[in-house]
Amino acid sequence: MLAYTYIEKGKFELRQKPVPTINEPQDAIVRVTLSSICTSDLHIKHGSVPRAVPGITVGHEMVGVVEQVGPAVTAVRPGDRVTVNVETFCGECFFCKKGYVNNCEDENGGWALGCRIDGGQAEYVRVPYANQGLNKIPDNVTDAQALFVGDILATGFWAAKISEITEEDTVLILGAGPTGICTLLCVLLKQPKNIIVCEKDPVRRQFVRDHYPGVLTIAPEYALEAVKAHSVHGGADVVLEVAGTEETFRLAWECARPNAIVTVVALYDKPQILPLPDMYGKNLTFKTGGVDGCDCEEILKLIAQGKIDTTPLITHTFPLSEIAQAYDIFEHKKENVIKVAVRNQ
Numbered sequence: 001m002l003a004y005t006y007i008e009k010g011k012f013e014l015r016q017k018p019v020p021t022i023n024e025p026q027d028a029i030v031r032v033t034l035s036s037i038c039t040s041d042l043h044i045k046h047g048s049v050p051r052a053v054p055g056i057t058v059g060h061e062m063v064g065v066v067e068q069v070g071p072a073v074t075a076v077r078p079g080d081r082v083t084v085n086v087e088t089f090c091g092e093c094f095f096c097k098k099g100y101v102n103n104c105e106d107e108n109g110g111w112a113l114g115c116r117i118d119g120g121q122a123e124y125v126r127v128p129y130a131n132q133g134l135n136k137i138p139d140n141v142t143d144a145q146a147l148f149v150g151d152i153l154a155t156g157f158w159a160a161k162i163s164e165i166t167e168e169d170t171v172l173i174l175g176a177g178p179t180g181i182c183t184l185l186c187v188l189l190k191q192p193k194n195i196i197v198c199e200k201d202p203v204r205r206q207f208v209r210d211h212y213p214g215v216l217t218i219a220p221e222y223a224l225e226a227v228k229a230h231s232v233h234g235g236a237d238v239v240l241e242v243a244g245t246e247e248t249f250r251l252a253w254e255c256a257r258p259n260a261i262v263t264v265v266a267l268y269d270k271p272q273i274l275p276l277p278d279m280y281g282k283n284l285t286f287k288t289g290g291v292d293g294c295d296c297e298e299i300l301k302l303i304a305q306g307k308i309d310t311t312p313l314i315t316h317t318f319p320l321s322e323i324a325q326a327y328d329i330f331e332h333k334k335e336n337v338i339k340v341a342v343r344n345q
């Protein structure tokens with residue numbers, strides 16, 4: 001089968017590999033129908049994910065059809081259309097039982113697919129702990145509608161969930177990239193009084209205005225004054241930082257009102273500075289970290305009910321055979337790309 005493979009720093013290549021087989025009783029083999037490219041894939045390509053193993057198939061956003069299951073898999077059966085969760089988790093350990101599945105103590109716990117074990121930019125993928133790692137796609141939901149459920153949409157959903165948003169709140173979202181927009185979709189479900197999206201790219205600001213009327217968009221240089229003008233208590237009640245730059249990290253705490261919740265979703269290339277003397281008395285609550293991707297079933301229900309639609313994010317589609325071109329467009333943000341879908345015939 002064809003599999004897009006991490007060869008070495010700076011180099012991915014489409015290679016022929018054997019179709020994966022069941023290794024463990026809880027494994028499933030999924031025939032991938034649609035996959036996508038994530039910024040984390042680019043981090044692997046650029047060598048900034050030390051855990052990534054050369055030779056592995058990349059890709060951790062995908063949907064497909066269950067082809068085969070191990071004897072301990074009860075949640076899905078061959079023939080089921082499924083979303084694949086970016087995170088592998090055992091469901092049994094201390095962290096899994098608390099819902100902190102990102103910190104699953106299993107050796108493959110957390111982000112393994114397409115990083116430490118073969119992922120889904122391929123024709124088939126082996127999914128460990130398939131009872132937790134796969135969710136059935138409702139009949140009225142298409143593959144394209146479900147494509148982001150296991151990764152960026154799970155992240156947006158989790159970010160909105162932990163941010164304790166109320167209907168009285170002014171919510172500031174920093175970043176309108178794919179994960180920022182997924183976060184926006186999930187924040188919209190909480191119906192806060194105001195939502196402000198801060199994004200430096202005018203094309204992406206326009207995308208937000210076109211698709212989500214009622215959401216205020218601003219450029220970073222005007223963020224502080226805009227947030228103050230649109231909030232009652234001198235700043236945003238809730239801030240979600242989904243951009244991952246030094247400037248947006250600073251804006252996250254600057255734009256927050258005293259006693260606000262600041263949820264940091266972004267992944268940074270380097271350490272950030274919290275100037276505690278300047279922040280003294282602001283009494284902020286920071287929430288940080290990687291998605292606990294265990295709400296996929298609920299997210300799929302919301303999609304089936306028409307409450308979340310991420311299909312406008314798919315601006316480009318390529319066959320797997322042309323995935324290198326898909327990467328080129330995504331990596332260099334050509335043609336106003338937001339997300340690229342990669343389909344298998």
Ligand SMILES: [Zn+2]
Nearest residue numbers: 038039040151
């Ligand atoms: Zn990702």
Ligand SMILES: [Zn+2]
Nearest residue numbers: 090093096104
């Ligand atoms: Zn676990």
